[in-house]
Amino acid sequence: MLRNVLFRYCLLVLVALPIGFLWLYPQVLWCLRVSKSADFQLLKGADEVYVSRSATKKQQSLLRQHTQTALNRIRCFWGDRRGRAILIYCPTQANYEQYCAGGEGAGCSVGTPWGTSYLVLGPDGNDIDVIAHELCHDELFSRLGWWRVKRQIPQWFNEGLALMVDYRFSNPSVWEQPDSATQMSAGLGETTITAFTHQSMVKLADLETTRDFFGGDYFHTMLAYRTSADEVARWLAVVGRAGVPALTSAISNGRDFAETYRRLERSKRRNKQ
Structure with a gap:
């Protein structure tokens, strides 16, 4: 009897933790669903980069160039690249606030305890320095893990x-x-x-x-x-x-x-x- 009670309690906790996490951080849920969103599409010629459909062709072209240059910078700095973060470009402030808590700054990192990582770029985030900055955060998370970075670094x-x-x-x-x-x-x-x-x-x-x-x-x-x-x-x-x-x-x-x-x-x- 006691074993059954403990099992049910543990199962309830395992279910409640991720639900509670997503409730406290709704931007994580938006990021998790970006591939299914009708408002975003994969950027042509780039891996795991989602861009708002409201972005102009010029903005998309610049994002492609800036992302590639930033990735090269990361590889040169670290020696290689292990990060696998998904980039999300929000050219409007309204979109940015939805995917990045507070909507402050040019970009932000959204990570999850289970390892998935997103780099959200705001209206001012289509920039080599901003992208390289966020990619460097992701590289540290990828090499050490979310928990270790939060607790030890x-x-x-x-x-x-x-x-x-x-x-x-x-x-x-x-x-x-x-x-x-x-x-x-x-x-x-x-x-x-x-x-x-x-x-x-x-x-x-x-x-x-x-x-x-x-x-x-x-x-x-x-x-x-x-x-x-x-x-x-x-x-x-x-x-x-x-x-x-x-x-x-x-x-x-x-x-x-x-x-x-x-x-x-x-x-x-x-x-x-």
Whole structure:
């Protein structure tokens, strides 16, 4: 009798968990159903890229070019590509808000605990840097898993790493210059930097979680991005591009992030002496 009760209870929990998850995050349900949506279609000449039928031919052509360039950038940065995220391009804000909670920013990542990942691009997301940024998040999730990234990887590293392939915030010379010189960026614009002069940089210890990183106002978030980009760029300048897959490989084998992050840097410095 007790065994039957426990079985029914466990079965109820297994059924309720995914339903509760989708109820709390309805954008995940929209993403899961995008292939069946009459409002979206597969982008010709691209794998697993869905584009709104309201997108113009020019927008579709640019999306195809930008996605390919971003994918090449990811392969160059990581050494290969393991991510299999599905891209969804929403050229209107109304569509974007439906597929991305809050509808803020140029793009967002929507992941599920069971491994499916979506990269949603908003009206301003048809851009090489935005796509490469989101693809880098997906690459980290693919190599370590959703749970491990959420539980073990500090948000400053997750974002800082994505900013290394996002030339709005970083310079490709930090690791390599895979694209043409026209893609180079010295970092944040002068106007943005001027706005930060009255504020101090954020401590990495205060950027551990998603709430820490994005929980403040606009200036806090931009400072968080700048702090993260500076730290990961500094680390990469020491360990080199090979340090990224070395770090994720160690963590996937059970190593601690903070200890491995410091160990790789110490080891590289010793070898240079």
